Structures are given as C-alpha cells and as structure tokens.
Amino acid sequence: MIRRAAAVVFAIALLYPLAGLFAPVGPWRWGGTETAGAVWISLSLTGIAMVIVVVLGTPMALYVARSSTRERLWWQAVLLISVLLPPLALGILLSLAFGPHALGAFLDRFGLQMTNTPLAFVVTQTYVSIGYYVLGAIAALDGVSPRLELQGRLLGHGPWSVFWRITFPLARLGFAVALSLAWVRSLTEFGAIVITAYYPAGMPVALWTNLENFGLPAVMPLLLVFLLTALPLPWLAHILAQRRFARA
Amino acid sequence: MVKRREGFTVDVSLRVAAGEACGLFGASGAGKSTVLACLAGAETPDDGVIRLDELTLFPPPLPLHRRPIGYLTQDASLFPHLDVSQNVRFGLSNGVAGGSEDWIAELREKLQIGSIWHQPAHAISGGQARRVALARMLARRPRLVLLDEPFSGLDRHLVRELIAAIAEWHALLGFALLVVDHDAEVLARICPRALAIEEGRVVQSGAWDALRAQPATPLLAQLLAPL
Structure with a gap:
C-alpha cells in the first residue's frame, strides 16, 4: 500500500508539468499553424522513420548483442556517440554532411533534396532515434540466453526462424520499450529538425511557430493534440508485448 | 580436431561407430565439453576435420540447423x-x-x-x-547424440531413471552416443567404451575394466579410484 502510494506520488510529480495546460494564458486559439497537417506530417514521417529504424537497427542489435565483449564495447561507443550528440549539433552536422559540398551534391543528381523536404525530415528522425532503438534492443537481446538459440538451431531451424520463434518472443517487451523510446525521441525532435527540415513543419516546429506568431494560446491546443496522437502507438506496443508475455 | 584455449589446446582424434556409446571421461577443465561443443557446432574448431558419416561438419563449419545431432547439457534449455x-x-x-x-x-x-x-x-x-x-x-531422430553432464544436479533416483531412458532410446534408435560426465560409475552404465582426456588430449581408450586395471596416468588412476 505504501509502495503504491509512493508510486502515485511519483506519477503525479512526473506529470505535474501538464498542470501548465490549465494556466491562465487566455482563450485557446485553435487556428495558427495548420494543426491537422502538422499532426499528419509528424505521424506519417515518424512512422516511415520507425520502419527504417527497425529494419536497420534490429540486425545491428543482434550482431552487437552476440559479438565478443571487446568488439561489443566498440560498437556501443559508436552508438553512444550518436545518442550523445546535442540535437542542434546533430542538425548542423547533418546539414553539412548532406550539404551541397558533400553527399548532398551526389544525391541531388538523383533529385533527392536533403534540406526542407520529407526526405530530410525522415533522415534526421532516423539519425536521432536509431541509437536509442539499437541500445534498447541490445539490452532486450541480452535477456535471451544464447543457449536457447543454439538449441533452436540444433533442432533444425535456421537463424531467421530461430529469431522469430525464440529470440523475438522472449525479447519482445524490451523491443517494445526500445521502439517506444525511438518513436518518442523521433516524434518530439526539434533541435535537429529545425535545422534540416523546417519545412514540412511537423508538430514540434509547429509548436515553435505558433509560439512565435501567436503566443501561448496557440501552443496549448497543439500540445494537447500532440499528446493525444503521440501516445497511443507506443502504448499499444507495450500492451501487445505485455499481453503476449503474460500468455507465454 | 584442434581447439585452442587460453592456457592449453584441445587436440583430440576419435572415432565413434554408428550405434556405439562412448563416454568422455576426465578431470574438470580437461576439454571434454569443448569436444562436444565443437561437434555440435556451438564452437568452431581452429583446425582438423570432423565428419559424421558422409557429412563434413568441419571445415567449413556446417550450419547448426543442418547437423543431425542432438545436444543435451545440464541446462535443459527448454523454451x-x-x-x-x-x-x-x-x-x-x-x-x-x-x-x-x-x-x-x-x-x-x-x-x-x-x-x-x-x-x-x-x-x-x-x-x-x-x-x-x-x-x-x-x-x-538424431544420428549422433551428445550429452554433456546431463545428470548434474539431479537426485540419485532421477539419474537412474534418466540413464535407463537414454539406454532404452539408444538401443531403439541406434544413434551414436557421446557422453561427458565426471562420474565414471554413471558413464560406465551407459557407455561400454571410455575415452580418457587430460589437458586436451586423449590419454587412454578402451573398456572401463581395462582403464581401471591399468590407468595410463596417475591422474586417471585417482579419478577412477573408489572414494
């Protein structure tokens, strides 16, 4: 009972900043930057980024998780560098690395613009979140004994089959957490996105432009919509993982 | 096959006939489990050749899921x-x-x-x-069964039950059997032939009675002596 009460206090403290939604900032302004458009851009492009993150990040996590301790430390350093970069710095580095004097000139030949385009948006989101996903997935895979995978292989299943039948079911809760972190990190990204893809304006940039142009009354409704649309997907991932875990 | 370990090298040459049961016996750290792990594919040898009938298990390493091998350790590793x-x-x-x-x-x-x-x-x-x-x-229905201390941590009556079950299925299915255990008495009940390993090398091979009568090394004599 005391523990639950402590958890409740913790949760209240954690969510306390939301009390700001009830602050007397004047009548909420639902106009401002086109809300539905910003929501759509954020959710759809983050969705695409998450597919890329999972497709590229999962094999990497598998490789690192099953590599020797010494090799693993090197890979983890690489992943930590990507996570540790301040978003604004990452945005600047991305715009330079994919700029007209670097890879951008090559991509431009194929009509791929790396500034203020949906492509730039997705690439930036992928960069800011993939490190979180891979590190989380490695931790999830660490919970699965390699001996179980070995038995699966000796029972006639190839690596892919073993992953789907043994590794993933046992690590799914950790994978759900890793994906949630990547989703949230990607969806809420502002510092890097504002440098590389100010347009198309997703939710964080729309919040900023609303604040600049119309003040707090235009920020509050967008913030509420942001919370309501961003929460369901990672929450659903947790619910599904928990359910299957409980059944297993 | 050869497998280099820190401090010593496992270098063994052995042949097990189809349907034969053979016990790998030796002190802890002698390299018995390494031999089984290399046969199963859990570890890759550094040198040598491993064959199972017409199949070459090494080199190159045959993918684990293509090996008709059963591998049981003291950890049941159930999913x-x-x-x-x-x-x-x-x-x-x-x-x-x-x-x-x-x-x-x-x-x-x-x-x-x-x-x-x-x-x-x-x-x-x-x-x-x-x-x-x-x-x-x-x-x-594996063609080769590898058992690495399968009785470890079990009560005496459970060990008896499991020994009986293994012997029965071995007779029924006719697979080749390699068993590792530190208990010579247990091994002798399943495997008529013994292979004694010391510091990564086979030091003696033959029937258990022969090993007991004339152990090849002082350490083997100690290991085979009654408590």
Whole structure:
C-alpha cells in the first residue's frame, strides 16, 4: 500500500508539468499553424522513420548483442556517440554532411533534396532515434540466453526462424520499450529538425511557430493534440508485448 | 580436431561407430565439453576435420540447423515461452521427417511426460525438464547424440531413471552416443567404451575394466579410484 502510494506520488510529480495546460494564458486559439497537417506530417514521417529504424537497427542489435565483449564495447561507443550528440549539433552536422559540398551534391543528381523536404525530415528522425532503438534492443537481446538459440538451431531451424520463434518472443517487451523510446525521441525532435527540415513543419516546429506568431494560446491546443496522437502507438506496443508475455 | 584455449589446446582424434556409446571421461577443465561443443557446432574448431558419416561438419563449419545431432547439457534449455508439447514438437515444425503423432505419443508415454504435456516449460521441475529436453532431442531422430553432464544436479533416483531412458532410446534408435560426465560409475552404465582426456588430449581408450586395471596416468588412476 505504501509502495503504491509512493508510486502515485511519483506519477503525479512526473506529470505535474501538464498542470501548465490549465494556466491562465487566455482563450485557446485553435487556428495558427495548420494543426491537422502538422499532426499528419509528424505521424506519417515518424512512422516511415520507425520502419527504417527497425529494419536497420534490429540486425545491428543482434550482431552487437552476440559479438565478443571487446568488439561489443566498440560498437556501443559508436552508438553512444550518436545518442550523445546535442540535437542542434546533430542538425548542423547533418546539414553539412548532406550539404551541397558533400553527399548532398551526389544525391541531388538523383533529385533527392536533403534540406526542407520529407526526405530530410525522415533522415534526421532516423539519425536521432536509431541509437536509442539499437541500445534498447541490445539490452532486450541480452535477456535471451544464447543457449536457447543454439538449441533452436540444433533442432533444425535456421537463424531467421530461430529469431522469430525464440529470440523475438522472449525479447519482445524490451523491443517494445526500445521502439517506444525511438518513436518518442523521433516524434518530439526539434533541435535537429529545425535545422534540416523546417519545412514540412511537423508538430514540434509547429509548436515553435505558433509560439512565435501567436503566443501561448496557440501552443496549448497543439500540445494537447500532440499528446493525444503521440501516445497511443507506443502504448499499444507495450500492451501487445505485455499481453503476449503474460500468455507465454 | 584442434581447439585452442587460453592456457592449453584441445587436440583430440576419435572415432565413434554408428550405434556405439562412448563416454568422455576426465578431470574438470580437461576439454571434454569443448569436444562436444565443437561437434555440435556451438564452437568452431581452429583446425582438423570432423565428419559424421558422409557429412563434413568441419571445415567449413556446417550450419547448426543442418547437423543431425542432438545436444543435451545440464541446462535443459527448454523454451520458456512454450509449453511442454510445443517444446517437444519444436524440431518437427520445420519439415523434418518422422514427426508423426504416433512417434510423439510414444515419446510422451515412454518418457512419462504426459501429465505435464500442456504445462508451461518454465513451470516444471528440473527432472521433468531433462526428460522433456530428451524427448525434444529424440523427436528429430538424431544420428549422433551428445550429452554433456546431463545428470548434474539431479537426485540419485532421477539419474537412474534418466540413464535407463537414454539406454532404452539408444538401443531403439541406434544413434551414436557421446557422453561427458565426471562420474565414471554413471558413464560406465551407459557407455561400454571410455575415452580418457587430460589437458586436451586423449590419454587412454578402451573398456572401463581395462582403464581401471591399468590407468595410463596417475591422474586417471585417482579419478577412477573408489572414494
């Protein structure tokens, strides 16, 4: 009972900043930057980024998780560098690395613009979140004994089959957490996105432009919509993982 | 086959006939488990050749899922998210022949796991887990069975039961059998032939009586001497 009460206090403290939604900032302004458009851009492009993150990040996590301790430390350093970069710095580095004097000139030949385009948006989101996903997935895979995978292989299943039948079911809760972190990190990204893809304006940039142009009354409704649309997907991932875990 | 370890090298040459049961015996750290791990594919040898009938297991390393080998260790390694039935059928769900219901029923009855058939694998006892692991391994009808201290941590009567079960299935299916254990008495009950290993090398091979009568090394004499 005391523990639950402590958890409740913790949760209240954690969510306390939301009390700001009830602050007397004047009548909420639902106009401002086109809300539905910003929501759509954020959710759809983050969705695409998450597919890329999972497709590229999962094999990497598998490789690192099953590599020797010494090799693993090197890979983890690489992943930590990507996570540790301040978003604004990452945005600047991305715009330079994919700029007209670097890879951008090559991509431009194929009509791929790396500034203020949906492509730039997705690439930036992928960069800011993939490190979180891979590190989380490695931790999830660490919970699965390699001996179980070995038995699966000796029972006639190839690596892919073993992953789907043994590794993933046992690590799914950790994978759900890793994906949630990547989703949230990607969806809420502002510092890097504002440098590389100010347009198309997703939710964080729309919040900023609303604040600049119309003040707090235009920020509050967008913030509420942001919370309501961003929460369901990672929450659903947790619910599904928990359910299957409980059944297993 | 050769496998280099920190401090010593496992360098053994051995031949096991089809249907033969052979016990690998030696002190802890002699390299017995390394030999089994290399045969199973859990570890890759540094040199040498490993063959199983017409199949070359090394070199190059044959993928584990193509090896007709059963490998059982002291850790039953049951899949905790599956029930007993799903564990036993696991190796049959990949297009492997011999997976008829009669065969599964025979394994279930003879190994006395019918009462726990639908229980989650993580909810059964250690002795039951070994029997389920044995059933899961035998379900695929392996040509070579490797047992690495399969009786470790079990009560005496459970060890007797498991020895009887292994001997029965060995006679029935005719697979080649390699067993590692530190207890010569236990090994002798399953395997007529012994291979004694010291510091990664086979120092003596033959019937248990011959080893006891004339052990090749002082350490082997100590290991074979009654308590």
